[in-house]
Amino acid sequence: MDKETAVKKSDKKEEKSAPESEKKNTRTEDAEKLVKSIKRSERSVKDYQFFLLRLAVFILVVWVLFFVVIGVVRMPSADMYPRIDSGDFVMYYRLDKDAKAQDVIVFTKEIEGIEGRQQFIGRVVAREGDTVEITEDDRLKVNGNTVIETNIFYPTPAYANGPEYPLTLGEGEYFVLVDSRKGGTDSRYFGPVLKDEIKGTVITIIRRFNL
Secondary structure, eight states, X not given: OOHHHHHHHHHHXXXXXXXXXXXXXXXXXXXXXXXXXXXXXXXHHHHHHHHHHHHHHHHHHHHHIIIIIEEEEEOOSSTTTTTSOTTOEEEXXXXXXXXXXXXXXXXXXXXXXXXSEEEEEEEEEEETTOEEEEOTTSOEEETTEEOOOTTOOSOOOOOTTSOOSSEEOOTTEEEEEOSSOSSOOSHHHHOOEEGGGXXXXXXXXXXXXXX
16 A cells, blocks of 8 residues: 555544544533533522521511510500591500509500590500509599609590599509690590500600691
8 A cells, every 4th residue: 555545534534524523522512501501500599498487587677576575556546636636656565564653654455335446646654553543634643643644735634424533543454645635535534554465565666747
């Protein structure tokens, strides 16, 4: 066999091996692309799962905060004016029901002639063991002492069909008055508020502005 024939055969072998090598390279690249695609999909799934986990935690925190710890109600009337006006939003702490004198609380009461329990907001002026009296000259007395209320700008008249005075509060009872004392609905009308009727103690007010 001469040299020219040998060279031609060698060239033919190279031509045959070149496409096979290209095919192998193509298959390798496809496999690498597939692996990368699978890894991207796995990362996307993990990211989606992590997002859902964070969303679930956020919803749980909001639910605990606003349905277990904190409550928000709208002031339905001007009974607590000027501290709280009609339409203001009141935020209260649900876990604190052991109210002290001058605490503002959210509570419910059953009112004769009205279906269901009604919600009210008022200021505690006396608690269990205290004796409350409203004098003929519209003054509030607790345990025989006239209460000086620098934040109240109205007299405190007794109601004709209200409780009899002096009134000594029993265990778990609170005497609650509104700040706008003339005509306000409070313990002068429905009597003492029970501890079980307290929903929480007011912690802040979100003012409503007329825009």
